[in-house]
Amino acid sequence: MAPAAPRLVLGLLVLSLCCDACKKVIFLVPSALEAGTLVGRVNLNECLQSAELISSSDGNFKVLEDGSVYTTSAVSLSDEERTFTIVLKDIQEHVEKKIQVSLVTDEKKTQAQKTRQARDTVLKRTKRRWGPIPSVMMENSLGPFPLQIQQVQSDTAQNYTIYYSASGPGIDQDPKGLFYIERETGNIFATRAVDREQYPSFQIICFASTPDGYSPEVPLVHTIRIEDDNDNAPYFTQEVFEFCVPENSKPGVIVGTVTAEDRDEPLTLHTLLRYRIVSQNPPIIPAFSLHGETGVISVLSPQLDRELVSTYTLLIEVRDMGGQPFGLCTTGTAIIKIEDTNDNAPTFKQIQYETQVEENRVNVEILRVSVVDLDELGAPGSTAVYEIIRGNDDRSFEITTDRNTNEGILCVVKGLDYEGAKQRILVIAVNNEAPYMLAPHSQQVVQSTSTVIVNVLDVDEGPVFKPCFFRMDASECDEVGTSIGKYLAEDPETGNSEGICYKIAPGQCNWINIDEKSGEVRTIRALDRDLGEMKRGQCNITVLAIDRNGKTGTGTLQVVIQPCNRNFPRILKTDYIMCRDRKPICLTAEDGDISSYSMPFVYRVTDRNLASSWKITRHNEKSVYLSPRGDIPFGIYTIPVTVSDKSGKQGVTQITVNYCNCVIPSECERMSYASSSVTLGVWAILAMILGSLLLLLILITICGCCGSGVMRRHVTDDCANHNLIISNTEAPGEEVMDHNIIPLQNTADQVGCGIKTGDQQTFEMVKGRGHTLESVRGGGHQTLGSVKEGGGGQPVMDTCRYSYSEWHNFTHPRLGEKVHLCRQDEEQKHSEDYLLTYNYEGKGSLAGSVGCCSDQHEEEALDFLDQLEPKFRTLAETCVKR
CATH class of the missing domain: 2.60.40.60 (Cadherins)
Known part of the structure; x- marks a missing residue:
């Protein structure tokens, strides 16, 4: 505190002009303040007595709990006033209050203040008494009380009247009233004994001030330390320590650690602890050692045997003062359990057992065997595992372990045959689930075995098929009643098949039968792998064998139908048409047999x-x-x-x-149809005549609408278009013949044509002249120009268009031949687009045909076929065979 003296010699004159609570406070201070200079004291309790947080808005000033205001750094004040705010907060009540502090410089100080400052400046001290060393008070002191423990004095007490006060824990804070300070002397007293474990030390704040409120000293933070007394004995952290260690562990193996604590002052003799084993139960050779400083327990004896001692109990002492006799001590308990290891082999209680069982019994218990094992019951080291090591080559026996009793259960899992062996001798061995862990210097474990004699009892048995599953093959070509083999059973007692009857169980295949006495298997139906239940080619039959005593045995007979060559190849299609192109005919045969026979x-x-x-x-x-x-x-x-x-x-x-x-096969069929004679009845002829007359009347009426004259009518090209009637037919038939469409044929005078006779002729009249499709097919190669006359002998002028018969007789065979030749692919297969015949459309029409091919290089140019009008294009698209 020596550096504070010059600052105090400055002769600070602190004057509180306004001491009202929460109001502005003015301090008169010098213009220059050093760090740590006391500016003044504010009465905080009058403003907010329950203040928990005290802070300053100016970081150059700090406020203590008693209201003293100090500078935290050097401050220079000008002639102007400097202000800051002290903020008081009560967090629990959510109350906040402020005190405004103003610092004012006053160069005109009173003479008394100047004199005081001068004296303080002249005063010289060589030792400060305001900062004594921390006080020490013995824990649990016996007094007498009040007990003086320290005195604080201010060096300025030589010049002023100084009053002392203090605050902090033990004074005005809990524990209140434990200490107090004399106002005039500065002596600090304790009023009662103190427990160090509860209050290790106290920090109080001491104040020195003059009667007028001037504080020549910075508040002193004084520490009162409570000196420890060994008044607490050490104690263990657990009431009982429990540890485990395997038996036969080597010396030095750590078992566990015991720990204790002491509430006295750390790092002193009062808390320097030492451990030792007081006693061991059972009181035999010491088995464990205890490290005195760390409390670590380790194995001492090399012969820890769980079968002799399974648990050890140790009484352990812990003492402070480094284990000195005058130290305080406490005892505790440590229980050490010896864990089992498989160091004992199981042994049979009997070295030989005898039992019996009836022949053919299956999954039946015939014997229980037991063993003795010194290891812990229920542990893997004592759980027995049994095995049959001899006499069970056919796997007829099985032995398992009963987990509850640790016994071995011997069962028969496959029927025994008395005739085969009247007695079976088994050798059974036993081991443990866990591997053996032998004690040091112990002998090798020897596996324990026991012999079991099993007597087989004779029982009257039913017949037995040998083998129980037998396969027979039958051929598809076998006739009904063919024998395919025998399936016989034997009597186990006699070893022969005498007196045994055979039957097939109901619901089996109905194409096989077995002879009741001989066991011969025969077919009772013709076998066909493709028929009904024979489709899979096999069936499994359960055969029953019954002896004289009614005992029954069963066997399974598998009959498999083997294929044979029962069918010869057949050609399915036998009628063919070959045209003059001599295209080869493809013959294909079918065979009902499998591929190996076809x-x-x-x-x-x-x-x-x-x-x-x-x-x-x-x-x-x-x-x-x-x-x-x-x-x-x-x-x-x-x-x-x-x-x-x-x-x-x-x-x-x-x-x-x-x-x-022919050109195409269908043409040959039509020729055959045309050559056949047809006889019509009277009513059919009458119906045809009436129909023709009615149709003729309709056609004459239509043609009359197309012209303007009465006797002489001109039929234009457009009239032919009206002969087409829109139909709802969505696709053509197989073949469109020319006689299915009856067009109007007008041979009267037309535009651009002059004929000698003025008569009108219909298509039927033209057909009557003999110019039909069939009459010109075999006529050889002729040109249209060579046809000069109709069937009736009437000449046709060269300047006119040819009649329908003349045009049809010339174009139809040539177009058919060309289509047939030009519409073949590389394999000489015909296209589906053959020549399609349509009705005559009148001389006024430019389109003689709407077929797919045109004979454009003939005498008559047929370029108009490529420029058909819309209605004829529609007709062509509809009638094309698709």
């Missing part, structure tokens, strides 16, 4: 005479081509063709070929 097929012409005229060419394994060897006349030929399968089974099929002078 393809490849071999074809040949059976008749030698026809074989010289017709040849067969292979196409693939299934098909061949039939074609003539040279020029043969038109006609119908019946050719016998033999087809053989892979295994040589063959059949003959008669193939009929109509070799026709």
Whole structure:
């Protein structure tokens, strides 16, 4: 505190001009203030007594709890006033109040103040008494009280009257009234004993001030330390310490650590603890050691055997003062459990057992065996695992462990045969689930075994099929009643099949039967792998065998139908038409047998005479081509063709070929139809006449609408368009013939045409002249110009258009031939777009046909076929065969 003396010598004159609570406070101060200079004191309690937070708005000034205001750094004041605010807050009540502080410089100080400042400046001290060393008070002191523990004095007491006061914990804060300071002397007293563990130290603030309120000293923070007394004994952190350690552990293995604490002052003798083992239960050779400083327990004895001692109890002491006898001590308990290890092998209670069981019994318990194991019951080291090590080659027995009793349960899992063996001898061994962990210097563990004698009891048994599952093969070609084998059973007692009857259980396949006495299996139906329940080609039959005593045995018979070559190849299509292009005919045969008995097929012409005229060419394994060897006349030929399968089974099929002078096969069919005679009845002829008259009347009426004259009418090209009637037909038929459309034929005078006769003629009249499609098909190559006359002998002028018959007789055979030739692909297959015949549209029409091909290089130019009018294009699109 020595540096504060010069600052105090400045002769601060502190004057509180306004001491009213929460009002402005004015301090008269020098113009220069050093850091740590007391500016004055404000009565905070009168403003807000419950203030919890005290702060200053100016960081150059700090405010203490008693209201003293100090500078935190050097401050220079000008002639103007400097102000800041002290903020008081009560957090719980949410109350905040402010005190405004103004600092004013006054160069005209009173003479007394100047004199006081001068004295303080001249005064010299060599030792400060305002900052004594911290006070010490013994814990649990016996007094007498009040007990003086320290005195504080201000050096300025030599010049002024100084009063002392203090605040802080132990004075005006909890624990209140423990200390107080004398106002005149500065002596600090304690009023009662103190517990250091509750209050290790106190920090109080001491104040020195003159009667007029001047504070020549900075408030002193004084520490009162309570000196520790060894009044607390150490204590363990747990009431009982529990540890585990495996048996047969080596010396030095750490078991665990015990810990204790002491409430006395740390790092003193009062808290310097030492541990030791007081006693061990059971009181045999010491098994554990305890480290005195750390409290670590470790194994001492090399012979920890759980089977001898399973638990140790240690009484442990902890003492302070470094373990000195005068130190305080406490005892605790440590329980150490010895964990089991598998150091004992199980042993059978009996070395031999004997039991019995009836033959053919399955999944039945026949014996229980037990063992003795010194290891902990229920632990993996004592759980027994049994196994049959000898006498169970056929896996007829099985042994398991009963978890509740640790016994071995011996069961029969496969029926025993008395006739095969009347007695079985088994050797059973036992082990543990956990591996063995032998104690040091112990002998090797020997596996314990026991012998079990099983006597098999004889029982009257039913017949037994040998084998119990038997397969027989039957052929598709077998006839009804064919024997396919025998399925026999034996009597286990006699070893033969005498007196055994056989039956097939109901609901089995109905195409097999078994003889009741002989066991012979026969077919009772024709076998067909593709028929009904035979489709899969096999069935499993349960066969019953019954002996004289009514005992029944069962066996399974699997009958499999093997395929055979029961079908010969057949050619399905036998009638063909061959046109003059002599395109080969494709013959295809079918065989109902599987592939191994069918393809490849071999074809040949059976008749030698026809074989010289017709040849067969292979196409693939299934098909061949039939074609003539040279020029043969038109006609119908019946050719016998033999087809053989892979295994040589063959059949003959008669193939009929109509070799026709046609372009397409359908044309040959029409020729055949036209050549056939048709006889009409009287009513049919009458109906046709009436229909023709009615149609003629309608056509004359329509034609009358197209012209302007009465006797002489001109039929223009547009009139032909009215002969087409829109229909709801959405697609053409298979073939459009010219006689299905009856157009109007007018041979009267037309525009640009002059004919000698003025009569009007219909299409029916023209047809009556003999110019039909059929009459001109075989007429050879002729030009349209060569047809000069109609059937009636009337000449036709060269300047006029040709009649429908003349045009049709010339164009139809040529267009058909050209279409047939030009619409073939590389394989000589016809396109679907053949020549389609339409009705005559009148001489005024520019379009003679709407077919897909045109004979444009003939004498008559037919370029107009490429420039059809819209209605004719619609007709062409509708009638084209798709």
